[in-house]
Amino acid sequence: SQKIEQNSEALNIQEGKTATLTCNYTNYSPAYLQWYRQDPGRGPVFLLLIRENEKEKRKERLKVTFDTTLKQSLFHITASQPADSATYLCALVTGGFKTIFGAGTRLFVKA
Amino acid sequence: ETGVTQSPTHLIKTRGQQVTLRCSSQSGHNTVSWYQQALGQGPQFIFQYYREEENGRGNFPPRFSGLQFPNYSSELNVNALELDDSALYLCASSLGDSGRAGYNEQFFGPGTRLTVL
Numbered sequence: 001s002q003k004i005e006q007n008s009e010a011l012n013i014q015e016g017k018t019a020t021l022t023c024n025y026t027n028y029s030p031a032y033l034q035w036y037r038q039d040p041g042r043g044p045v046f047l048l049l050i051r052e053n054e055k056e057k058r059k060e061r062l063k064v065t066f067d068t069t070l071k072q073s074l075f076h077i078t079a080s081q082p083a084d085s086a087t088y089l090c091a092l093v094t095g096g097f098k099t100i101f102g103a104g105t106r107l108f109v110k111a
Numbered sequence: 112e113t114g115v116t117q118s119p120t121h122l123i124k125t126r127g128q129q130v131t132l133r134c135s136s137q138s139g140h141n142t143v144s145w146y147q148q149a150l151g152q153g154p155q156f157i158f159q160y161y162r163e164e165e166n167g168r169g170n171f172p173p174r175f176s177g178l179q180f181p182n183y184s185s186e187l188n189v190n191a192l193e194l195d196d197s198a199l200y201l202c203a204s205s206l207g208d209s210g211r212a213g214y215n216e217q218f219f220g221p222g223t224r225l226t227v228l
Contacts, residue, residue, distance in 0.1 A: 034216075042221055042222075043115075044154065044203075044219050045219070046216040049216065089153050089154075097166055097167035098159075098167055098169065100156065101153030101154045101156075102153050103151070103152050103153045
């Protein structure tokens with residue numbers, strides 16, 4: 001069956017450290033993978049998109065990798081800050097119109 | 112501020128009733144997607160509209176239907192509400208190319224919280 005899995009347990013890290021979140025998928029062949037941030041009671045906010053032929057993408061303190069052989073994406077936040085505390089969602093894009101989200105990982109950054 | 116607005120923000124209905132949720136897209140966006148998000152879960156794709164036509168649908172029954180208007184705003188209609196329909200309903204707009212919304216950044220609205228009693 002098709003599955004997208006993100007760490008179900010919350011990730012707690014100290015301010016200044018690098019947070020690494022994982023997204024694994026099975027039985028999908030996504031053309032694109034996206035990462036979103038969601039704060040409580042609000043809609044997701046787009047962060048980064050990476051294509052299947054790209055290995056890595058960076059934006060400021062954020063870095064995403066995409067390994068289609070391992071069927072895995074890693075999302076890194078360097079020099080993390082308490083304001084980075086939120087739920088982070090990965091999403092696969094298949095067929096151009098269908099976006100399939102994982103359940104998300106909650107990140108807590110302690111000052 | 113994303114520019115995508117949804118109304119109402121909260122809604123309480125009883126089982127068997129019908130509901131209409133509304134979404135105003137970001138200016139210039141021609142594609143709207145609707146999602147259902149249960150507590151503690153990721154958004155689940157319901158369907159997508161591109162230039163007033165439905166061009167993709169997730170695993171939701173026909174009692175979930177929608178419309179997109181010429182100004183690209185959109186409605187989600189749910190008939191015969193069930194308790195499990197209680198969720199946050201999100202719409203997302205994007206600038207699609209032949210409806211390939213997922214290839215571009217999606218801008219989400221704040222959602223409508225639906226409670227079915």
